[in-house]
Amino acid sequence: MSESTINEVFKARVEKYGDRPAVEKKINGRWEQATWYEYYERAGAAGLGLRTLGVSKSDRVSLLSENRLEWLYTDLGALGIGACVVPVYPTLIAQEVQYIVDNSDSKVLVVENKLQLDKALAVREDCPRLEKIVIIDPQGADLGPPFLIAFPELLELGRAGHREDPGLFARLAAAVTPDDLATIVYTSGTTGLPKGAMITHGNIMSEIMSLEQVRPRYGFDTDQTVPFLPLSHVFERVAGHWYGLYVGLTASYAESLDTIVQDIQDKRPTVVLAVPRVCEKIYQKIIEQVEKSPPWKQKVFYWGQGIGDRISRLREEKKPVPAWLRLKYRLAYALVFKKLQQALGGRVRWITASGAPTAQEIIRFFNAAGITVVEGYGMTECTAGATMSNLADHRIGTVGKPLPGVDIKLDEDGEILLKGGNLFKGYWKMEEETRDSFTEDGYFRSGDIGVFKDGFLEIVDRKKDLIITAGGKNIAPQKIENLFKQDPLFSQFIVIGDRRKYLTALVNLNLERAAQLAQDQGLAFIRSEDLLDNQGFLNLVDETVAGLNTRLAKYETIKKYRIVKQEFSMETGELTATLKVKRKVVQQKYADLIDSMYQD
Numbered sequence: 256m257s258e259s260t261i262n263e264v265f266k267a268r269v270e271k272y273g274d275r276p277a278v279e280k281k282i283n284g285r286w287e288q289a290t291w292y293e294y295y296e297r298a299g300a301a302g303l304g305l306r307t308l309g310v311s312k313s314d315r316v317s318l319l320s321e322n323r324l325e326w327l328y329t330d331l332g333a334l335g336i337g338a339c340v341v342p343v344y345p346t347l348i349a350q351e352v353q354y355i356v357d358n359s360d361s362k363v364l365v366v367e368n369k370l371q372l373d374k375a376l377a378v379r380e381d382c383p384r385l386e387k388i389v390i391i392d393p394q395g396a397d398l399g400p401p402f403l404i405a406f407p408e409l410l411e412l413g414r415a416g417h418r419e420d421p422g423l424f425a426r427l428a429a430a431v432t433p434d435d436l437a438t439i440v441y442t443s444g445t446t447g448l449p450k451g452a453m454i455t456h457g458n459i460m461s462e463i464m465s466l467e468q469v470r471p472r473y474g475f476d477t478d479q480t481v482p483f484l485p486l487s488h489v490f491e492r493v494a495g496h497w498y499g500l501y502v503g504l505t506a507s508y509a510e511s512l513d514t515i516v517q518d519i520q521d522k523r524p525t526v527v528l529a530v531p532r533v534c535e536k537i538y539q540k541i542i543e544q545v546e547k548s549p550p551w552k553q554k555v556f557y558w559g560q561g562i563g564d565r566i567s568r569l570r571e572e573k574k575p576v577p578a579w580l581r582l583k584y585r586l587a588y589a590l591v592f593k594k595l596q597q598a599l600g601g602r603v604r605w606i607t608a609s610g611a612p613t614a615q616e617i618i619r620f621f622n623a624a625g626i627t628v629v630e631g632y633g634m635t636e637c638t639a640g641a642t643m644s645n646l647a648d649h650r651i652g653t654v655g656k657p658l659p660g661v662d663i664k665l666d667e668d669g670e671i672l673l674k675g676g677n678l679f680k681g682y683w684k685m686e687e688e689t690r691d692s693f694t695e696d697g698y699f700r701s702g703d704i705g706v707f708k709d710g711f712l713e714i715v716d717r718k719k720d721l722i723i724t725a726g727g728k729n730i731a732p733q734k735i736e737n738l739f740k741q742d743p744l745f746s747q748f749i750v751i752g753d754r755r756k757y758l759t760a761l762v763n764l765n766l767e768r769a770a771q772l773a774q775d776q777g778l779a780f781i782r783s784e785d786l787l788d789n790q791g792f793l794n795l796v797d798e799t800v801a802g803l804n805t806r807l808a809k810y811e812t813i814k815k816y817r818i819v820k821q822e823f824s825m826e827t828g829e830l831t832a833t834l835k836v837k838r839k840v841v842q843q844k845y846a847d848l849i850d851s852m853y854q855d
Contacts, residue, residue: 563623
């Protein structure tokens with residue numbers, strides 16, 4: 256490998272692809288684009304602008320924004336001058352922003368707009384090392400304070416520096432080494448305080464080279480993606496942004512989650528980086544539409560799904576597909592699966608479902624549509640990925656085999672232990688936490704429980720999420736949750752029961768599906784929300800839960816449940832940026848509701 260830092264990768268790809276489109280972002284319904292040359296020029300201007308503001312090598316720059324091109328320019332510009340970028344989720348409240356900016360000793364904070372600026376201004380005095388704030392979209396903001404400048408002004412400062420010394424950015428970028436810190440990514444800590452995972456250029460390049468060795472190849476420079484996961488999260492930043500940079504693909508960033516379907520249809524991606532919840536929502540939407548169809552169409556769908564499932568299993572087992580089954584599959588594809596491909600633009604080869612377990616039924620449905628679901632496992636501390644399904648050799652229900660260069664073994668209790676060049680350098684300013692996170696022989700303690708089956712890793716559950724009932728049964732809640740979330744009625748399903756005598760659940764319902772069920776049963780209602788207090792409808796929910804319970808062992812069944820009327824979200828604190836449930840937050844927030852299910 257000739258490139259040892261992201262800076263070297265960026266420069267080489269610009270020289271290779273030049274005027275070809277590199278990145279674009281949809282803003283207010285319009286796509287804004289940058290070629291590779293424009294990408295490099297703007298990143299260089301942002302980097303030299305930050306240098307003019309006083310940012311030197313190893314200084315930290317915090318970045319508080321939704322996905323946009325300026326995010327990318329700031330990231331690669333700051334890395335280019337040897338600085339360390341600290342991404343901050345735009346959904347965080349002011350006090351959480353303050354902790355990260357202050358703890359990281361950030362010298363400059365780049366914010367997206369007035370909404371994020373207001374957070375920064377509210378806590379600025381509590382961040383004594385923060386010298387400047389840069390605002391990307393200054394609409395409605397007062398630019399009077401001397402510590403505040405607009406992003407276009409930052410670029411002009413950098414361009415002025417470039418005119419004085421045209422080779423400066425390239426020299427600064429070349430001076431960065433693999434051991435230099437590239438980013439500090441804050442993740443939840445066991446003490447309640449976020450932990451800053453320190454990731455170097457070498458860690459990033461090790462992860463990229465691991466992905467490069469997976470065959471068939473993970474990506475091609477002819478690929479198109481429509482990213483919609485937040486760049487603040489290590490998965491999108493490493494697997495999408497940085498690895499996409501390495502491959503040389505074109506990234507068309509979606510306007511928002513609300514527009515993702517239209518954006519995907521506009522740009523027709525070949526690969527999609529998603530999380531299990533996205534796959535679940537797509538599948539649930541399809542099932543809802545099927546169940547609104549005439550009975551004959553429903554029969555056709557479920558017949559086709561059965562054929563697709565058999566095809567998917569044979570492919571997974573590397574067994575030949577009989578000619579008669581191939582003929583049936585062609586018909587099933589035309590009648591059933593082609594619509595899923597068209598909904599995703601018609602060109603998608605594969606889609607990721609990493610970060611949490613995905614129901615096997617959903618994976619096989621996508622696979623039968625010609626869209627291979629790539630499962631994987633990783634975390635911030637291993638620079639995103641530790642395992643990944645090989646497109647040519649996969650086992651549904653597992654997260655694949657360890658990536659090349661990643662060493663994985665299991666502790667006595669089944670905890671997954673990790674080692675490799677992609678392993679982070681420790682937690683920022685947390686020596687004790689760092690020490691406790693590693694074994695004596697240098698393996699990182701993941702906190703996840705797993706088992707190996709024929710070399711494929713299967714995640715059982717989070718070590719701290721495993722439920723041990725009062726009767727001594729060890730239960731992995733995610734297996735049960737995935738079963739219930741296959742039903743489109745449930746948008747979220749969280750199993751409770753640690754040290755309790757039986758299992759219960761907190762539930763969010765899909766109100767669109769609820770309304771359809773109520774109409775089918777002739778129940779009167781004005782708003783779909785009213786159904787949550789309608790006893791006739793609640794009886795239907797009881798029947799659904801009882802039906803799904805029959806597919807579980809007796810000790811795994813849900814004895815009681817409570818419907819949480821407010822949808823879990825990032826804004827209300829129950830979901831992470833990748834739409835995973837924060838169990839601890841949910842259990843604390845709804846403690847009274849949980850306790851009510853255990854009162855005799």
